[in-house]
Amino acid sequence: MKNHEIKMEWQGDMAFEGLINGHKVRVDADESVGGNDSGPRPKPFVLVALAGCTGMDVTMILKKMRVVIEDLNISVNGTLSEEQPAQYTSMHVTYEFKGENLNLDKLTKAVELSQNQYCGVSAMYKKAIPLTYEIKII
């Protein structure tokens, strides 16, 4: 059975650090709750994981389709619950593509393949919350 294991080591106060695939990752709280802002908050990493996962899918699929893009920004907006503990209750992904004569159908096909078949982060999150997306050409 395949698995991933990560380890985060306490750095004092509210900071934790670990090596993820050999790369240093640090999280910290902000000063208002006793942290030192020496790294990002942990919760937005839930969104980063999704942006990175689907982003890699889409660039790989477009490359196979021989669609050349100049740029791609992926934003993920997570709505937080009013009740405690504050948790994401829905997410919306916005794909902003830039390039010459981009074909919206092909971009849509690439995004749909990621969201419905390739992206394991999306697949897991969709079991917990609604996940929507939109595509923009800028």
Next chain:
Amino acid sequence: MKNHEIKMEWQGDMAFEGLINGHKVRVDADESVGGNDSGPRPKPFVLVALAGCTGMDVTMILKKMRVVIEDLNISVNGTLSEEQPAQYTSMHVTYEFKGENLNLDKLTKAVELSQNQYCGVSAMYKKAIPLTYEIKII
């Protein structure tokens, strides 16, 4: 309605980078799938978010309880599905505490408060998959 928004910008090939709470975060694929390993893979960030969130809770709760710890390592093991897309189907969190005369009941209380009441990442993930934990004093 409160929300978090993150934005990741494509860096060519399979790399994406963004500022999260003002801190640079980069993800990349490994060479075998067309990446350059210039950052960690995105999927383990799902586990990092959980480790960081519950870790901050536990250190904060123990501080309020006046329990002094010397060290704390938090490991998160995510089991991946056999079927595609590979996604976490369960997670197990291991808290390793180090300190003099640590009281297991108080450590357990702090971990339970995080897992059952404080940690919004845990609360979201538990809607999708089973999440277990254990406490070790080393």
